[in-house]
Amino acid sequence: MKETPPKSKPEWLENAIFYQIYPQSFYDSNGDGIGDIPGIINKLDYIQSLGVTAVWLNPCFVSPFQDAGYDVADYYKVAKRYGTNSDLKRLFEEGRKRDIRILLDLVAGHTSIQHPWFMESSKPERNQYTDYYIWTDAHWKWEIPGYRVVSGYSQRDGCYLTNFFYSQPALNYGFANPDPNHPWQQPVDAPGPMRVRQELKSIIRFWLEMGASGFRVDMAGSLIKGDPGNRETMKLWQEIRAWLDVEFPDACLISEWGVPSQAIQAGFHMDFCIPFGMPGYTALLRKAFGPGPGTDPYGFSFFDSRGHGNIMEFLDEYLGHYQKILDMGLIAFPTGNHDINPRISKGRSTTDLELVFLFILTMPGVPFIWYGDEIGMRSLDYLPSKEGGYNRTGARTPMQWSEDTNAGFSTAATEKLYLPIDQAKDRPTVLQQENDPDSLLQRVRRLVAIRKTHPALQGSAPFKILFAHPGEYPLVFLREADQESFIIAVNPFSHSVEAEFPYLSNSVPQTIYGAAAGLIANNNLWKIHLPGTSGGIYRVAKS
Ligand code: GLC
Ligand code: CA
Numbered sequence: 125m126k127e128t129p130p131k132s133k134p135e136w137l138e139n140a141i142f143y144q145i146y147p148q149s150f151y152d153s154n155g156d157g158i159g160d161i162p163g164i165i166n167k168l169d170y171i172q173s174l175g176v177t178a179v180w181l182n183p184c185f186v187s188p189f190q191d192a193g194y195d196v197a198d199y200y201k202v203a204k205r206y207g208t209n210s211d212l213k214r215l216f217e218e219g220r221k222r223d224i225r226i227l228l229d230l231v232a233g234h235t236s237i238q239h240p241w242f243m244e245s246s247k248p249e250r251n252q253y254t255d256y257y258i259w260t261d262a263h264w265k266w267e268i269p270g271y272r273v274v275s276g277y278s279q280r281d282g283c284y285l286t287n288f289f290y291s292q293p294a295l296n297y298g299f300a301n302p303d304p305n306h307p308w309q310q311p312v313d314a315p316g317p318m319r320v321r322q323e324l325k326s327i328i329r330f331w332l333e334m335g336a337s338g339f340r341v342d343m344a345g346s347l348i349k350g351d352p353g354n355r356e357t358m359k360l361w362q363e364i365r366a367w368l369d370v371e372f373p374d375a376c377l378i379s380e381w382g383v384p385s386q387a388i389q390a391g392f393h394m395d396f397c398i399p400f401g402m403p404g405y406t407a408l409l410r411k412a413f414g415p416g417p418g419t420d421p422y423g424f425s426f427f428d429s430r431g432h433g434n435i436m437e438f439l440d441e442y443l444g445h446y447q448k449i450l451d452m453g454l455i456a457f458p459t460g461n462h463d464i465n466p467r468i469s470k471g472r473s474t475t476d477l478e479l480v481f482l483f484i485l486t487m488p489g490v491p492f493i494w495y496g497d498e499i500g501m502r503s504l505d506y507l508p509s510k511e512g513g514y515n516r517t518g519a520r521t522p523m524q525w526s527e528d529t530n531a532g533f534s535t536a537a538t539e540k541l542y543l544p545i546d547q548a549k550d551r552p553t554v555l556q557q558e559n560d561p562d563s564l565l566q567r568v569r570r571l572v573a574i575r576k577t578h579p580a581l582q583g584s585a586p587f588k589i590l591f592a593h594p595g596e597y598p599l600v601f602l603r604e605a606d607q608e609s610f611i612i613a614v615n616p617f618s619h620s621v622e623a624e625f626p627y628l629s630n631s632v633p634q635t636i637y638g639a640a641a642g643l644i645a646n647n648n649l650w651k652i653h654l655p656g657t658s659g660g661i662y663r664v665a666k667s
Contacts, residue, residue: 138583142492143176152534161207175572178225190291191512195236216335225337234292246278255316258285261308300351338376345381358390365391384445388453407437431617455489459497465519466503485571499552526555580605591625614659631665
């Protein structure tokens, strides 16, 4: 097996911009209160109008929804509430017509307790599925350090390992170093784990053949147990990637791993910069909004108008990963997702949000927009948990389309909606922002269009920091391609700031977007002046 993954990546990734859709909350086409796949097809023109090139769809498969579909009971069938397999196929086709690729969510590590494999596996008689899951060999041994097990579930004498909730039993990909004192820990090449691996490939093949463009892989780094440094898990994905490179070279694999330097080495084309794995993401965007320095135990984000953030908390970590994955893969940068609550809009004005988008849409890698963030949708505090959402629930509420009943999301009676809709009088909607040239939606569209026009702002074009100091604002960086260079500056702080940085060029900068900053070339020592809460993209002659 190859030690290093091939360096190729599907070409379409270079200028990709993703939109993440939570199917139950996007658009309800049949009035039952739950978003569905025909609803997404219905809104494809809107999605296209954003300028995005791909969609990642949260799980849409048969499930008892004990974790909103991350507990799959049939990997080959769309859940009834979302439609049918032919609806999904139509979504792939209609997406293609608009140059939008559709990627699915692959829950590789566990199934639902209601999956037929698990129902068989939980029987005391040995059968084909006995070793599809990880069971201890005696019911009363339920203290297994380092693992969570469920006891007393069925007549099978043993406890099963779970990856997340009790309803999500871990599939058996084996143990990297099986403990001889625990013979129930099987090696990765035992017959059970090898069969599970084949199942995984069959699932991938099935949807790619139908027209999916790839997968976001749930908890991708945790498949093999007792795996220091994730070495065996990396080998497993390298094998899958090598197979994909031959059979589906245009398909893309994105990991929920949170350690890009590992995940890309493992063969993923992209891994996420997310709080789970990268606390730098939190330091950049998500530290709690407290009353002031010294009183907030969580400190401040860099993107906070009070100006107490520290950009280095993000950059040190990010650059560590970035430098290790150059030329091999990309870092996915999300505005939010279904696990992050509150939404990015919390505590931020339209211009504050515009700066977040300006940053995300000019960074290397691939930007991901969580549905609704493009209009600054708010999360709802204190919602009761829905389908295992718990504190994540408030960031998953229905998309707000218009001033109609239920914000145009559904014609169902309000109490039948999947989740309540923001009732605030000034809640943002797509319709209202379509009609306002200065809305967040329009600003996001302009930024997306700029990224798509200039290769220097895309996936793997070089990236260099020009000004970043602990506790100081702004952040200034450079993106370059063969023909063009851009200086990007962001000042989330509400006060005006100045910075000086060395840059070898005496060209006159041209403002492509944002504040016509005082950006002055001065004997290769450049100076920038930025008003409070501002930023911009400036084209300069190639150095
Ligand atoms: C991932 C998903 C999350 C889910 C969990 C278990 O973290 O993003 O929503 O609950 O895995 O599958
Ligand atoms: Ca519906």
